[in-house]
Amino acid sequence: MTILDKILAEKEKEVAELKENYVQGSIQAKRVNISLYDSFMKSEKMSIIAEMKRASPSKGLINDGVEPADQGQLYEACGAGAISVLTDQPFFKGTMRDMQDVREVVNIPVLNKDFIIDEIQIDRAYDAGANLILLIAAALPEARLQQLYNYAEQKGLEILFEVHNEEEMETAKRIGAKIVGINNRDLKTFHVDLAVTERLAKMVDTDQTLLISESGMKVREDVERVAHSGAKGILVGETMMRSDDLKTTFDQLRIPLGE
């Protein structure tokens, strides 16, 4: 059983519980109507989705003491184009409260980073003020991904559609994903390789599809590599969560595009 299988098995339980207890519209969060697609596509600099992640299966504890609202404000002030909040509890030590706390204090798009397998999680993300949800190609059959994609889109949410290999990129294209996240991390082995972005980026027209390179971004050279492949955005977790000088970290990674 891979870690993704284990996470998805937990999600089945979480969804069953949500279906018992979640009252639609019970959360009244602030809404910020900004399209990540539009803002990232027109930016002349690499756009950054800065992630809030206390822990992860591959790295264990990363930053347990983080205050989501404070970190979110810092991310925005330092130049984040969006904020990703891991809301999975068992494997990442996140909560929906973390995302709401961030939503309350920032005016940039917020991604509910979780393992979505059911419409009810999309309803909850919307109610809590998310602008985007994540769909992972490896998590579900294509027909189910398409249903969830359509459902989220109808609610006015944007979708970060995550792929890791050629077959999944073909799925992204058939589904009509406008924002494709190429995860450089293999969720089965945890191996991180930026060549994954270089390989898969060739399969899409990056003037139409917004490419986000996810995982393993540490230094400027990493960002240059994925920018040359056509990525206009990067999703950065660990480097942000471990940084003790976020302004400098952002300045190093927000490289000009088109050079």
Ligand SMILES: O=C(O)c1ccccc1NCC(=O)[C@H](O)[C@H](O)COP(=O)(O)O
């Ligand atoms: O990060 C993990 O260990 C992990 C394990 C299983 C499923 C998902 C996982 N991570 C989610 C992510 O994709 C990353 O948090 C995100 O891309 C940021 O990566 P990084 O900048 O390397 O922290």
